[in-house]
Amino acid sequence: MLPNLTFFKSCFESELKPLLDVILALPEESRHYRPHAINRSAEELVSHILSHIVDMKTITQGTVCDETMDTKFDSFADAAIQLNYLCAEVLDAIAAANAMAWETEKVQLLINATPFVALPRFQMMWFFMFDVIHHRGQLSTYIRPMGGKKVPAIYGFSADTASL
Numbered sequence: 001m002l003p004n005l006t007f008f009k010s011c012f013e014s015e016l017k018p019l020l021d022v023i024l025a026l027p028e029e030s031r032h033y034r035p036h037a038i039n040r041s042a043e044e045l046v047s048h049i050l051s052h053i054v055d056m057k058t059i060t061q062g063t064v065c066d067e068t069m070d071t072k073f074d075s076f077a078d079a080a081i082q083l084n085y086l087c088a089e090v091l092d093a094i095a096a097a098n099a100m101a102w103e104t105e106k107v108q109l110l111i112n113a114t115p116f117v118a119l120p121r122f123q124m125m126w127f128f129m130f131d132v133i134h135h136r137g138q139l140s141t142y143i144r145p146m147g148g149k150k151v152p153a154i155y156g157f158s159a160d161t162a163s164l
Contacts, residue, residue, distance in 0.1 A: 004122050005102045009094050012129060016087050019049070019132065021152035022139050023083065026076045030146035042142050045135050046079045047071050052128050052135075053086040059107050059124050060093035066110040097121075 002010075023046055031043040040048065050071035058065045073079040101121065108118045119127065136154070143151050153161040 003099060005094065005097060005099050008122065008125060008129070009091065012087070012094070013091065015129065015133060015136075016083075018152065018154045019136050020080050020083060022136050022143070022154070023049075023076050023080050025143050025148050025150060025152050026139065027143075027147045028075055028077075031076065033142060033146045035142065035145065040138075042139060042146060045139050045142075046073065046076065049132050049135050049139075050079060050082055050086065052132050053083065053090060056090045056125060056128050057086070057093050059109075059121060059128065060090060060097055062107070063105060064108045064110065065124075066113055067116075069112075 026042050026046070032041050034041040034044075047070050050073065051068035054068045054071060055065050071082070073082055103120065103122055105121050106118045107121050107124045109116045109124065140151060140154060142148075150160040151158040
């Protein structure tokens with residue numbers, strides 16, 4: 001049976017390309033697009049995703065994480081560069097992680113310095129990765145209304161990539 005730490009690393013690595021593709025498909029001129037007043041804008045969602053990746057490094061290395069609320073970037077291309085860099089840091093932290101601590105050590109998640117939840121490290125990391133995947137899905141639905149020309153493949157072909 002594949003250890004959870006190894007499986008997580010493999011899954012995390014496989015999610016990077018589709019995430020980068022979605023961010024790079026977002027038209028820069030529409031970065032403030034939001035489908036409804038209650039929704040986050042494309043820019044806010046990308047910032048949220050980057051912030052989660054920052055937090056994943058913290059979660060891998062420590063026992064307390066005060067959730068990062070905003071990660072600045074200059075353009076979607078810049079966000080993709082930051083994402084590559086941050087994911088490399090997370091992968092390095094995972095490579096150095098102790099398998100026993102991954103499974104058993106609890107991490108306290110704070111939101112604005114207020115305790116929110118304490119979970120085993122592996123569970124907290126999956127929680128954050130699934131949220132990143134969720135927000136990537138949100139962003140993929142923004143591409144066309146924002147004026148994007150090509151929705152990238154995520155887990156299979158999209159209508160725009162079916163002829164590849």
